[in-house]
Amino acid sequence: MRVIIVGAGEVGSTIAESLSSAHDVVVIDVDPDRVETLTYELDVLAIQGDGGDLETLREAGIGEADMLIASTDDDQTNIVTCGTGAVGGDPFSIARVKRPQYLHTWERDNRAFGVDFMICTDLLAAQTIVGVIGLPTAQDMDTFCDGAVQMTEFEIPADSPVAGQTVQEADRFDSLTFVGIIRESELVVPKGATTIEAGDDVVVIGSPESARAFSSAIAPQEDRPRDVVIVGGGEIGYQTATLLEQRGFTPRLVEHDPDRARWLAEKLPKTTVLESDATDRGFLERENVGSADVVIAALENDQQNLLATLLGKRLGAQRAVAVVDTVTFAELFEAVGVDVAVSPREATAEEITRFTRGRHAENVSIVEGDRAEVLEVEIDEDSVFAGRTIVDAAADLPDQVVVGAITRQGELVVPRGDTLVEVGDHVVAFVGGDHIEQVTARL
């Protein structure tokens, strides 16, 4: 597959890096220095130029390209690039945008702007944050099948009643499947007799309600959080507050820039906007940030986020969520006391991956680095599942493939060994890291 990536910033470079082993990748960037760096660092063709210029795209071979990924920092540039790409050829075009308004317009009409798929990085990050804080012990979560199915990764605390139970004992929820346990960085495929230990990360797939019920089984003493403090009113902080407002929360939002704070206060009627420096300890004490259920840090850089969340935790906040820009910092953050580190870049990478993994993966979620993936696949006649029961199909697949949920005409079907999979069903499956490429092709 020939892939053209416009914009070689961190997102563009990350995508280029992950695709370059299996595909022909051409990268376009306006900055000659970056072009030179890429030429030497990655096995890609790097071209200096403007992605919105048809001549540049022709030079990159837009006529033969299968995919065009516009991932610059500028929304308009990305949209114009996709539009220009549609003139020069017929690639599947993906635009990365920051402002959700473009996404909302595009969702109205999937051909809008000549964009085939649009990813709103900051909205994705906000959705992840909001999903995670709704479930007190969740580490990660993603939705599939238009929200009917949810993948959630829970960390089992030491004092949890679930710790020490077998999977069979813990799985009291009808529409929930235990698909994976990550223990000391190793993937364990759960069987009925597998014991869940404190410190394990348990990955479950099922309806959002059952995920919530399991969440309270893990930590029965913890209610749904009420007092949420967001530090940093950038796009992610703003989108998080918007989503929280829609879910009935009345969050507090701290922003240091007076104009931005004013703008936020006008846009967010149910949020209390506070204009202050988030690391001002006197302010944090005065506003009782220590009594917050969740502190979310969405400031400009990773250092500030780390500082703000640790300060919040030190003052007594129950839970701290930090946005982390540099993907590799995520584990470090969680090691020093941040409960959840959310990476917008990782979320974007996951979204882009769904179009490069086989021809019909509808949705992909990456679990714990790339130890495993959760895939949503629409079953066609060629699939290993078509017209067979899960037990029969599983015999032909590696051990680390677990079917988590099936939706038939939008309705959730709880998968059992003898469940017959029909053509047209959507299957959400957990696939261990070693077999991803091999398995996706057969689903």
Added chain:
Amino acid sequence: MSLLGPAGNRSVRVDWRTSLSLVGTVLKYLAVPLGLPLLVGIIYREAIYVFLLTVLFTMVVGTGLERLEPEPDLGAREGFLMVAGTWLAVAAVGAVPYLLAAHGVPGLFAPTAPASTLANPVNALFESMSGVTTTGATLLGEISLDRHSHAVLIWRQLTQWLGGMGIIVLAIAILPELSVGGAQLMDAEAPGVGIEKLTPRIAETARVLWIAYFAFTALEIVLLYGLHLAGMAPNMNAYNAVAHGLTTLPTGGFSPEADSIAAFSAAVQWVIVPFMVVAGTNFALFYAVFRGNLGKMGEDAEFRGYAGIMAVLTAILGGVLFLGGAPPLGDLGGVVAGDVENSARQAVFQVVSIVTTTGYATSDFAEWSEAGKYLLLFAMFIGGSGGSTGGSIKIIRWLVIIKVVRRELFTTTHPEAIRPIRLAGEVVDEDAVRGVMGFTLLYLVIFAVATVLISLDAARIGYTLDTLESMSAVAATLGNVGPGFGSLGPFGSYLAFPNSSKLLMVFLMWAGRLEILPVLVLLTSGYWRS
């Protein structure tokens, strides 16, 4: 002022010729509404020279002023001068029929109202300004068709109708030369925090407002006359129906009857209440309703506040009256304690009349107990909605003020919090918030200063005024309400004040109608020079 100084013309930065020229245009067209009293005079076979001469006068003065500047080019400053000047000029021309009727033309025509109190030019100007500003304060003394012609009394009603939706708004609706600077002119004239452009063209917006205004007026006239035909209102003849229709929708309050609405049956009183409520509502809401957006009314924060405050005040006043808060006044406008219908009607009518700044009365509230009187005095500061024909401070400003106070209380404990002021979800600009606070403070300061001035002026000539009376005189004129307390009651008159006080009140009515700033700005030297 530099205008009069030797180097005046060089330092004046206001193109006053343009302003006066446009004032002239408006005066010229004032000849058209003067046709109504002329027609009434012909119908009742009265001496029509009063209005023929007035038409001639306004045409000559108007055309003369218009010639000052053949190509008027209206800027922001000229706009203020034009609006303020128009209202003063229209009030002055409006006084001409009163003077002609009182004095006649020596050697040619005999006066039609020889002993009229309006023979004094100050009184005539007061009555006329009270008319166009829809105040409804009167010093006509004996209001009676025996003393005044039908034509003069209908002119008195018509001045209120013209002033109600705004003379400038009417001018914008029909005069194409005003369409460019129109929005700014309307802003200077229209009551409330800002204008709402309903349609892309300002002239169309002005037309929409006047059509709605006209339609409600016509409906009320038909209903009132319908009651008469149905036998439920013996004295609500065609003349009275038109006369009261003309002063309800502008929240005016003039009546050709000495006893205001107390002269009519309970049925008439009940019919007038909803029309007063309509008059105090933002007319932009009716536009939304006519276009099928019925929900807009219920969602509108100001309308809810407006309806809410009237309901609360009615309930309180109704309770006071029911428990005997007003002495029985014989058979006219009496409040009957213990009678539910009577207490409810008197309470709702008076509350709606005062809050909307109409000034009609069905009972002589100047004779009520202190509780009722003070309630009505403070109700005079509430006012109708922005974009209505009502005067005073207005509901929308009070809503903003309440929210500002709540914000202050909140930020006392959360000093870093940023709280925009919202009305029904919409953020109110901080400049507008400051404008509201400034206006309200100015309004209250002018109220206080004018109250003192009027008391001093009364003491100068030995006229005794009590506190409530002097406060009500200012509140009722500045707020364009009309009647006050003491001898200024709804069935009383402002006649006893000295001329100096009357001129001050003329100023208060003028400034109050234009919401103070467009008038006050003319008194600053910065407006004229820099």
